[in-house]
Amino acid sequence: MVPSIDALNRRETIDGVLFALPYLLFFCLFLLYPLLEGLYMSLFEWNPLVPANSTFVGLSNYTRMVQDPAFWNALMNTIYFVVLTVPLMVILSLALALGVNREVLGRRYLRTIYFSPYILTVSIVGIVWSLFLTTEFGPMNYVLGFVMEQPPNWLGDPLLAMPVLAFVTNWWLLGFNFVILLAARQNVPERLYEAARLDGAGTWRSFCDVTLPQMRNAIAFVVIIQFIQQFQVFGQPYVMTDGGPNNTTTTLVFYLYDAAFSQQQFGYAAAVGYLLFAILVAVSYVNYRYIGGDGT
Amino acid sequence: MSESLLNSSRFDTDRLQRYAIHAGLYGVAILFVLPYIYMVSLSVQPTEFAISSVPHLIPPAFTLSHYSDLLTDSLIVQWVINTFIVATVATILVLVVDSMIAFSLTRLRWPGQSILLSIIVASFMVPFYVNLVPLFTLVADLGLVSDLLGVILPAVANPLGVFLLYQFFRDIPEEYDEAARIDGFSTFQIYSRIILPISKPILSALAIFVFVFNWNQFIWPVVVLQDQATFTLPLGLVVLRDTFTFQPGLTMASGVIAGLPLFVLFLLLQDRIIQAVQFQGTTG
Numbered sequence: 284m285v286p287s288i289d290a291l292n293r294r295e296t297i298d299g300v301l302f303a304l305p306y307l308l309f310f311c312l313f314l315l316y317p318l319l320e321g322l323y324m325s326l327f328e329w330n331p332l333v334p335a336n337s338t339f340v341g342l343s344n345y346t347r348m349v350q351d352p353a354f355w356n357a358l359m360n361t362i363y364f365v366v367l368t369v370p371l372m373v374i375l376s377l378a379l380a381l382g383v384n385r386e387v388l389g390r391r392y393l394r395t396i397y398f399s400p401y402i403l404t405v406s407i408v409g410i411v412w413s414l415f416l417t418t419e420f421g422p423m424n425y426v427l428g429f430v431m432e433q434p435p436n437w438l439g440d441p442l443l444a445m446p447v448l449a450f451v452t453n454w455w456l457l458g459f460n461f462v463i464l465l466a467a468r469q470n471v472p473e474r475l476y477e478a479a480r481l482d483g484a485g486t487w488r489s490f491c492d493v494t495l496p497q498m499r500n501a502i503a504f505v506v507i508i509q510f511i512q513q514f515q516v517f518g519q520p521y522v523m524t525d526g527g528p529n530n531t532t533t534t535l536v537f538y539l540y541d542a543a544f545s546q547q548q549f550g551y552a553a554a555v556g557y558l559l560f561a562i563l564v565a566v567s568y569v570n571y572r573y574i575g576g577d578g579t
Numbered sequence: 580m581s582e583s584l585l586n587s588s589r590f591d592t593d594r595l596q597r598y599a600i601h602a603g604l605y606g607v608a609i610l611f612v613l614p615y616i617y618m619v620s621l622s623v624q625p626t627e628f629a630i631s632s633v634p635h636l637i638p639p640a641f642t643l644s645h646y647s648d649l650l651t652d653s654l655i656v657q658w659v660i661n662t663f664i665v666a667t668v669a670t671i672l673v674l675v676v677d678s679m680i681a682f683s684l685t686r687l688r689w690p691g692q693s694i695l696l697s698i699i700v701a702s703f704m705v706p707f708y709v710n711l712v713p714l715f716t717l718v719a720d721l722g723l724v725s726d727l728l729g730v731i732l733p734a735v736a737n738p739l740g741v742f743l744l745y746q747f748f749r750d751i752p753e754e755y756d757e758a759a760r761i762d763g764f765s766t767f768q769i770y771s772r773i774i775l776p777i778s779k780p781i782l783s784a785l786a787i788f789v790f791v792f793n794w795n796q797f798i799w800p801v802v803v804l805q806d807q808a809t810f811t812l813p814l815g816l817v818v819l820r821d822t823f824t825f826q827p828g829l830t831m832a833s834g835v836i837a838g839l840p841l842f843v844l845f846l847l848l849q850d851r852i853i854q855a856v857q858f859q860g861t862t863g
Contacts, residue, residue, distance in 0.1 A: 295687050295688060295689060295766075296689040296690065298683075298687055298766045299683045299687035299688070299689035299692065300683075300689060301683075302679045302680060302682055302683035302687065302766075302770070303679070303680045303683040303684070303692075303695070305675070305676040305679055305680070306676040306677060306679065306680040306735075306741060307680070307695075309672075309676060309732065309735045309736040310699065310702070310736050310738070312717075312736070313714065313717070313732060313733040313735070313736035314702055314705065314710065314733075314736040314738075315702070316713075316717065317710040317713035317714040317717055318705060318709065318710060318713070320713040320716070320717070321709060321710060321712060321713040324712065324713055324716075331716070334716070378603075379604065379607065382600050382603060382604045383604065385597075385600060387597075387600060387601055387604060388601065392608075393604055393605075393608055394853070395846075395849055396608045396611050396612060397607070397608070397611060398849070398852075398853060399611070399842070399845065400611065402791055402795075402841045402842065402844075402845050402852075403795070403838055403841070404794070404795035404797060404812070404813040404816075404837065404838075405795070405797050405813065406797065406812075406813045406814070406816040406817050406837075407618075407813075407816065407834045407837055407838050410816060410817070410820050410830055410831075410834055411614045411617065411618045411831070411834060412614060413820075414617070414621070414827050414830070414831070415613075415614055415617055419630065419632075420629065420630045420631065420632060420634055420827070421634065422617065422634040422636065425632070425633065425634050454610075454611065454614075459856060462853045462856050462857055463856065463857055463859075465857075466857040511706065514706075515706055515707070515708055517708075517797070517798050518797045518798065521797075521798075521801070521817075522817055536708045536798070539708055539711065539712075540711070540798070540801075540802075543711065543712045543715070544715075544802060549712050549716065552711070552712045553712045553713060556708055556709040556710070556711060556712065557709060559706070559708065559709070560705070560706060560709045563704075563706055564704060567704070
């Protein structure tokens, strides 16, 4: 007997749902449910031990946050960190990508070297650089000792700690952007450069008129990805400075982590998470509108 | 005559430019390699040299005592095993469930699938920290605090793999399925004998990516794993650093142990790994 169209469709629907189900279980349980639960928790003074004894406080977790100077400090630190990392990382990786794209010796090795820190975990990165920069026996200050009376205490100085974290982050994550931009540069058709040369364009002109517009989508992609990533910085201050000195490296996620797991204020921490999410959505939207442009 | 002069001066600026580019690129490369040299070097020199006021990039004396101390006095072997379990199990689970749903979304037609796809794609926007607290209470309710499953299971919900595989599967021609159906293949056979074998390159790229990501995971294990015996390497290293403040060699040796497996993996598979990253860039 030949099965009817209806039966075939039903069969396909059943198969479709069965194949989707395993992932959907993970997705609903570990992503969607917490997302809604977090919004709910943010309206309570949450009791971590006996959730049933939590008290509903409405939006007061949010108002408390806006009134907390420590929150504003963390927000400003995070913005400062983003400003110190994202533009430099994108410009440097673009420069390296354009350099490696030329006829240089050992470009394959250079690519390997630039990319390699990206595969390290943040604790290796943080620990190695902390020791490298330590005042007691680090090679950095040993060398500086020849030219300076008092080499800086890199991670102990409130003015220097954040720039140092930004520098280390650049070292760690530059390669990710580098390989993406390198691929984008290699996809630019060479004939466009020949045409520009015939029109008498020099290096700078062909960079502005050919390279930048042609690589626009890739550049927008790394800017947005880096913005989202660096806004969530946590590991570097956790490993290298513990948020210090004087809370100058306390970032938003660090602040959230501290509120939740040092002070057990789950409802408040959930509210912090949600507010950050809102900021991120807003800024990504602006990014997308004004830089993303015709991409996607 | 004048033309040849012009040519030679032009040649010189070209050459100068070439030298400058090489100098810049290799200068940055040295900066990139220096911390590695320092790490390996400290890990094999006796502590009195490592903490002397004159640092040695090249070890003045050689010892493996930091490594043997680590093996006997720390939990590092346990941490290596834990990290390996987390990364391997997460990778296998992701490959299975992601390829199944991507198959369902691209090769089977059923009501509601396009809405589902947009929800999954939209969930990309959700930064991990939003879920940090509610996910912790959930994992605690499931009794998975200080349990490796508490690290593994939430990692499987990450939508990146679904999205990557969706794009790849979508471009496989329909004719393959039709031919297979005529030959009497069941839906499961089309999935396992047609689609999966064709998709080997993207599956292996995804596998490497998920493995590296989970090997290196930091903030979530910090929250979930509260018993040192259940730590993964990234957490263990911080404990060692804080315990052996004045034995940097020991800390560095632990860094070498934690970093080496991925480093070897990277050197062996670097084209694949870099392609996987570049693939994200071109499709994101």
